[in-house]
Amino acid sequence: MATTETALVGTLSRISGPMIAASGMLGATMGEIVRVGKLGLMGEIIRIDGDTVYAQVFEDTGGMYLGEEVHATGVALAVELGPGLLGSTYDGIQRPLITLQEQSGDFIGRGLTAVALDREKRWAFTPAVEAGAEVRQGDVLGTVQETITITHRVLVPPGMEGKLTSVAPEGEYTVEDTIAEFEDGTKLTMMHRWPVKRPRPIGRKLPSDRPFLTGQRVLDCLFPIAQGGSAIVPGGFGTGKTVVEQTLSKHCDAEIIVYVGCGERGNEMADVLTEFPELTDPNTGESLMNRTILVVNTSNMPVAARDASVYTGITLAEYYRDMGYNVALMADSTSRWAEALREISSRLEEMPGEEGYPTYLAARISEFYERSGRIVCAGKEAETDEPRVGSLTLVGAVSPPGGDFSEPVTQTSLRVAGGLWALDASLAYRRHYPAVNWNRSYSLYFSELDPWFEENAPAGWRDNRQQAVQLMQRDAELQEVVQLVGPDALQDTERLILEVSRMIREVFLQQNAFSDNDAYCSLDKNAGLLRALLDFYEESRKVLEQGVSLNRLLDLPIREDIARLRDVGNNEFAERRDDVVANMRGQLNGLIEKKG
């Protein structure tokens, strides 16, 4: 991380959309940030050819002339890390959107600069070490209460170690004030910079053994991923990728959420910005914005900044992970990022790979997903000598053209992600949300997670799941028969499977993200609801065996009561469920008695 100012200045020799070339730049490095033209637009060097460098520019290049100056800055694209990130909304290159609005009004101007962290704000710092302590990267220097719920651990930045000659006493400091000093005179502040394309150092990776709970029945029950794991959410337009990402941001059990809106809609972000501050964090009851960082680069914002935005997002996520938090990164949508890579690659006239995407697409995507994980953080928690454990869970939306999953971005992401939550247009058409296709989706984490569910979830969790999966599988087979010969050809026991599967789809797998009682589903309700449906199946089968006809069984009013269990709040659920199940047994037995 060179920070020395260089005086390297070249001249603009080519302008082609978001890509420029500049000559006279011998000595500039790959990945270095340049300032282009009179407006000083920010760009990143992506190719060097003799003394000519090619750069992707993070702002619109219209109106520039050849011959304008291009300044090398000597630094790579980096983000500012320190207290004040939570609750902020940044663009792809970490400029606070609020500051940009102050500078250029309701429309984003060009060539604006803005620092990410407020330089004036004073934070109450509590030191955790004393002068004379030997510290190394990742050690906790002290803490700041960043929001009501999140304690910000001020860490020794990566790559630094030594003996502290002084540590600031408890008090209020800005992010630029010195809070500690090494023997060699190096001063530490609460803020440091980190190049976004380099993963932050960790202690070591840990296996994942606990689930990333989402409050969504279909995901938690059928396709859970691990904390520190990754999943992709591919789906054609209108299948609800964004709603899934936003719902997870609201209800998942991570302590910090970084939401990257990459190449998506402006009105959606306006929605998030209006809604999130008013919602409460299910874990703490505080405002959701207290645990959220938004990185927003809408589709009409410059294309190169999409590339920056995903890296900015994941670096911010890693920073909080290093403090020992469970962080979730929502990337919506990774396809827009891939398209940005494709556009720049084509301007560079690189030999295209599949569907015009650059041949390094797969490498970029897998590097990105590998930055997720559950880890032992670098350094030691000073007071306890216990290692901190943090995790970064990554959920990436994918927008396959025409909803066809065989395209390169979906396929490449599948190779690295541990979970597939496949969204299905035919489910979305009938307003089955979340439109997760239960036959197509999968999770690779069952073996790691089953012990946790065994211990912490309601009894019978795994058996319930398997029973449900088998029923749905049997349903799929029977549907094929019905398509050929009609439902009349089936026996009552088989038609019962069709009916119960339909109930499972409508009552259990569907979930209304806009209903207060249904938007978030606890593990208890999740298990209880599925069990009620399976009980109905088992009891009904017994009744059928007694010779009762299916039609009479299906006329029972209890079916509606079971369906409405979905709308019972998490707290009242257990009691209501017991009533309904008891009632169900009563009604079913009534059928047998009437017969007898």
Place this chain on the structure above:
Amino acid sequence: MESATTNSNASGDLLQRQYWDLKYISGPLLFLGDGGRFATGSIVDVIQENGDVRQGQVLEATKTHAVVQVLQGTQGLDIKNTSVSLKDDAARVSCSIDVIGRRFNGTGEPIDGLPPVVADEERDIQGSSINPVARDAPKDFIETGISSIDAFNTLVRGQKLPIFFGSGMPANQVANMIVQQSATKGDDEQFVVVFGAMGITQREAAYFLRSFDEGGQGSRVVAFINQANDPAIERLFTPRCALTVSEYLAFEHGYQVLTILTDMTNYCDALRQVASAREEIPGRRGYPGYMYTDLSSIYERAGRIRGGKGSVTQIPMLSMPDDDMTHPIPDLTGYITEGQIVLQRSLHRQGVFPPVDVLPSLSRLMNNGIGEGLTRKDHRELANQLYASYAHGRDIKKLMAIVGEDALSDLDRKYLAFTEAFDKELIGQGESRRTIEESLELGWQLLTIIPREELTRINKDLVDRYYSQYMEDGVQSPYLES
């Protein structure tokens, strides 16, 4: 928009200078010998020997050449006797309140025989992105009078909701119906329609303009019209002119603007034409890889701004080649817009008007615009229930085609009757205008065809209140007999 409004003209000296070093002409493009003279995005005059002047825009600049796209095409240009001189540093359109009621061509020149508009501001048509934090979430319901939109795919102010149709379907009539009937609730505000037409036929253009006049909207319409026989490359400017004027009226003067853009497929074809002339690597079906980005720079120019009164609501219309929704144009559009209204051929053949297929149609912002205080408390759940029942009924219809009607159960038959009534009555309203209350009531009436226990998508209290009303309280449902 500061950056767009300053220095509307480059220095006079540059304007006079003519350059004669044309090197290469290909398709709509013209290559000049030195890229250093013009800024990218500049507008130039391309002057022929006989004094004819065409307009061009500088797309790319390198040391050895500048690439100019000529809006009126390059037919008839030669390398020796054609010269180029700078006209403006960006493409601009005249903005003023006086544009309302006027007709312009695809690049903003008047075609109604009246003198040019005295511009309050010459705005760069490229526009700038609205800062996401400055946006106000769209939430005001627009009543279009069409049940399939109001009840199921509610349009709200500031939304972008395209209409997808196949050739031969009455999309223009649907769009016109929306224009004529779109009264927003509490409608004492200024309402204006901005109409951007790209490559539509003389007949279509005449239909729209006549309908606007007949419906009494003529004086509230600004039209930018590029017809099928007008230069194709001009189409790249037309939607941007229309949106720049829309933004001006909405955000400077507080108008509620409804912007209709038709046909986006012609726009994309013009984009492809330029891309192929530049020898770019083609993406799907020959369209350029940056088409998503390009389209988003059009569609994203809809919305509302915090603290402002006005709004830009966009209804782009696009014809799906071969009725194929996975074609790159509708596909990329659907990824950017906030839903879509899809017209269906089989409904059209059955004489259903407007032939909206509600299943693939969607309004992503619907939930912001409906519910208690906005439309009605039961709106959301009723719509969900109707959707689910209709989807189920359509499945049964398909099944019936295979196994015959005899194999269906009683319940199946009820769903079938419901689905048919749904298409005929609720969707097929004809030219009539329905209030949202009328649409919702009709929905409840239709639901009485299927048994009450099936209505699990609707809260029990609401079912008690409404279902019973139609079943028991004497309000006759016309469908009970079927």
